[in-house]
Every structure is written in C-alpha cells, then in structure tokens.
Amino acid sequence: MFEFFASPDAWVALLTLTFLEIVLGIDNIVFISIVANKLPQNQRKRATNIGLLLAMVQRIILLFAVSFLIGLKNPFYYIDSPWLTTGISGQALILFFGGLFLLYKSTSEIHEKVELPSHDKDELDAKKITSFSNAIVQIVLIDFIFSIDSILTAVGMTNGIGDSPMDALLVMIIAVVISIIIMMVFANPIRVFINKHPSMQLLALSFLILIGFMLIAEAAHLSHTKIFDQEIGAIPKGYLYFAIAFSLLIEFLNMKLRKKEDALESK
Template identity: 55%
Template sequence: MEVLFSTNALVALLTLTFLEIILGIDNIVFLSIVSGKLKAEEQPKARRIGLLLAMLFRIILLFGITWVMGLKKSIYDFDWGFLSGHVTGQSLIIFGGGLFLLYKSVTEIHHKLEGAEEGETGKASNSLSAAIIQIALLNIVFSFDSILTAVGLVSSEPAPKGFGEAALIIMILSVVISIIIMMIFAGPVSKFVNEHPTIQILGLSFLILIGVMLLAEGSHLAGFKFLGENEVHSIPKGYLYFSIFFSLFVEFLNLKMRKSSKPVQLHNNKIQDEKLKDTDITN
C-alpha cells in the first residue's frame, strides 16, 4: 500500500490512464459507427457492452501477462529470398486485427456512400448480436495492442524497490478508470459522430490508418525483412494520433464556420430517417 500511494505510483497511474484513454479513441470511434446502425434504444446497450468487454479483455490479458509475453516466441521461421521473418503469436493477432480493421472500415465507407447491403438486402448487420460480435473481435485486438504498449511503458521506466509487485494493480486501476471515463463520454461522442457525416467518414479513415499501423506493427513483431536487409518498422503511434487530432481540429473549425448549412445525408442516415417516419405514421 505504501508503494501504491507513492509519487512514482501515482504518476504511473495518471500516465497509464491517459495512455489508455488515447488508445481507446479508436475503440470509441468504432463503437460509435457500429452502434449507429442499431435502433436508438439499442445503441447505449451496445456501447456499454463494448466498453465492458474492452475492460474485461484488458484485465484478463494483464493477469495472463506471462502468457502474452510468451507469444513472442517464434512459431514458424521462413526465408523465401525476397522475404524472411519469423511468425509469432503476437504478430498473428496484431496483423490479423489490422486486416480485419481495414476490411471493416472500407466496407463501412462503401455502405455509407452506396448503401447496397443495408438499403436493399437488409442483412443482419443491424442486429445487436452481430454488432456485439464485431465489437468483441476488434476489442481483443485493441486490448492486446493496448496492454503491450502499457507493459512496454512500465518496463522501460526505472522502478523503485517494491514497485514491481504494485505494477499489475496500477495497470488494472488505469484500465478501470479509463473505461469509466470513456463510458461517460461515449454517448455524446457517438451522437456527435452519427450526426455529422464528415466526422463519420473521417472516423472510418482514421480506422484505416490504425489498420495500416497494426499491419506494420505485426510485420515488425514478425521481423519481416525484404531482400534480407530492409526490415519493416512499426509506425510511431504519436504521428498517427497527431494526424487524427489535427484533422478533427480542422473539421471542428469547418463545422463552426458552417453552422447554418445542412449536412449531407449519408445513405444509412436516409434509411434510418425513412424508418423513423414509417414508425411515426404507423403509430
């Protein structure tokens, strides 16, 4: 307890909580877009379940940190001349998550602009269970990446005597506090995202960037080398999040300057408006 309330521990807790919130931005964007396709009464439930799953996965991974770090071991080594490397458990999870995020983001952009699937065939992608499955799959990847980043931050800092035993508690506390904060702001953020088409498209573009970052990180963890010399490096997260915040800042200025103009309706929004009108007429 003495170590937990020390200055070093409190600084570590604040730093990790801030880091978890920043790393959770992509999670909230994905939650907002996926839950925005649900009925209005189901959206808060989907967001709560999504964030609770994120907290659960992160805590489970923290308790199994030895297993997580053990996934660095090589499963398969290869050298094809033009490409060499070693496949690990960590690289497979991160790389697979990047591919899934790229696929999902591009598909969502297509649906919002073309709307063929929701508008014509009406598949079950609007159901709560389908949304939760998508959220759970991506939460595993986001949680894995978040925990690896947090563990790397803690292990890279010189720790005082006895701090190692408290590190796990501090990381768990940071996860719980960050998820509570995200739960408080998830509703307003989702409402804002779904009311502004440009924010939706920007959010999906950010998810594409994050998908590319995960692909690069997975390739780096696998030690991919082209022609035996050119090693694949991970993309620093600071560059990525700076571009996200800068783009959002520019768009907020645009929205403020054009308050009177009516936003363009994306295909999904039009379908939802028509459903609401039909419901009102029926009632």
C-alpha cells in the same frame, strides 16, 4: 498492498498509464461508435456501455495472463527466402488479421455510405446489424486486438515499480478501470456526434483505415520482416494521432464555416 500508493512514483505511474490507456482507447471508441450506430436506436447506448464493460473485464483478464501475452511475441515459424525474411509470432498474426478486419470493415462501410443511393432507405436499413449479440462480439474481438498493444505497453511502463509484482499489476488494473469509466462517459456523446454528422462518419472510417494499416505494419515490424533486404519499420503512433487530431481540427473548422454560411443564407 495499498501501502505502495504512499509513494509519489505510484501516482505518477498511475496517472501516466491512465492517460495512455485513454489515448490508446480512442480508436476503440471510434470502432464501437461505428458498430453501435448500425443497431436500432434503442440498443445503441446499451451496446456501447456493455461493449466497454466487457472490454474492461477482458483487459483485466489479459493483465493476469500477461506472461501468456509476452510469450506471443516469440516467433514460432520462420520464412527465409531470397526476397522475404520474417519470423511469425502469435502477436504478429493477431495484429495482422486485426488490421485486415479493420480495412475490410472500414472500406465496406465507406462503400455503403458513398455508393448506396441516399433515397434507397430500405436497403440501407436492411444492411444494419440486427443482432445485438453480433455487435457485442465484434466490439469484444476488436478490443482484444487493441488490448494486445496497450497491455504490453502498460507492462513496459510499470516494469520495476514497487517491491512486489502485484504492485505493478494493481496499478495497471486501476488505470484500466479508470480509463474505461472515462471512456464510458464520453463514448455515447461521441457516438451520437459521429452519427449526426455524415462527414464525421467518413472521417472516423478513414481513421480506422489508417489504424488498420498501422496494425499490419506493426505486425511486420514485430516479425522483423525484410522485403528485398529492407526491414519494415514501426509507424510512430504520435504521427498517427497527430494526423487524426489535425484532420478533426480541419473538419471542425469546416463545420463551423458551413454553419456560418447557412446562417447568412437564411437571413
């Protein structure tokens, strides 16, 4: 089986897929950071690491059940009315309800941070997730939603690689393991950074709102949904990641400017 890695194509596929898994895992890290930061201080790092380990196990299991995931793309119910045409599939439902969950989670968090008086510390602490298991369940559920898209993308990228289907499966499993290990290295520093800077918390929550809308749009696109004969297209992920990167760049410049102003005022 491992003789397959003597081929340069195998290494190119592995590196490309690992990079793709890391990029697609950015939104997962943001969500894990938001959830873990609501736990008591001594549980946050453990929740982040356990959440990512369970995500890795879950994705490997999904890779072995890839035929089931592909079957979820097939519509099981059709709606054909004068103004709405769509074919509902299992994959579309998962993405749709996952997007709704992200919208609810993000807007409720933003409401808590913006509307709740800053001096009312007791009320803010009372709203924290006190159950470690509750946080882990949320992390695993949202990772399952994100995994659907990344696993199917991985299957498409490795299709035809090697002489045996096990070659492609091995490449995907190794890519998932490497990407999760890399995310575990950076997830906790990112979580601490987000928790330390309130503006970054709001920016991260805004990213989750964007991702929630993207998941809903993706669900409609996969269902070939037409509203008044206008088909809903997919939102290119490159645009989304560019918007996130550009927003982060502006926020880092703002943080640097604020530090410079504070330093001048302290003199």
